[in-house]
Amino acid sequence: MWHSVAFDVEMRSARTPKALEALKKELGELIDRIEAETKAVEAELDALRDAAISFAEKEGVQVIAGTEARLRVTGKERAVSPAKGSVERDALEQELRAAGIWDEVATLDPSALEKAVAEGKWGPEINERLKAYLSTEKRIR
Numbered sequence: 220m221w222h223s224v225a226f227d228v229e230m231r232s233a234r235t236p237k238a239l240e241a242l243k244k245e246l247g248e249l250i251d252r253i254e255a256e257t258k259a260v261e262a263e264l265d266a267l268r269d270a271a272i273s274f275a276e277k278e279g280v281q282v283i284a285g286t287e288a289r290l291r292v293t294g295k296e297r298a299v300s301p302a303k304g305s306v307e308r309d310a311l312e313q314e315l316r317a318a319g320i321w322d323e324v325a326t327l328d329p330s331a332l333e334k335a336v337a338e339g340k341w342g343p344e345i346n347e348r349l350k351a352y353l354s355t356e357k358r359i360r
Contacts, residue, residue, distance in 0.1 A: 272359050293360050298333040298353040311352035318345050 234242065275283060275292035283290045301307035308327070315321045315332075320341055324332050336353060339346055
């Protein structure tokens with residue numbers, strides 16, 4: 220039995236076991252085709268995104284204007300702390316304790332730490348020591 224969502228119409232179809240197998244195969248192939256096309260579209264969107272980012276960086280612009288639309292490309296670098304449970308994270312925690320600032324980030328809130336480092340909250344000496352544990356990444360939207 221097939222149910223059509225549009226217009227609340229119900230349609231019935233009777234099929235033999237052989238016809239059901241053929242329908243099952245046909246639907247499986249359709250699903251495979253849709254999934255493949257979805258991946259192709261996603262790859263094309265990724266390529267367009269990369270091209271827009273490259274163009275914006277090359278031209279030094281944040282807005283790319285077309286005839287009917289505008290695309291805003293923004294990026295921001297930020298410090299990224301090591302993953303929880305890693306050797307680097309343990310060493311960073313020890314560094315914070317040694318600097319006497321552990322209580323300010325006792326749970327090692329990565330956002331709080333990254334913000335404090337970006338703002339130079341604890342001065343250049345501590346900042347330099349902490350930067351050894353942080354990587355930098357550029358996030359583009």
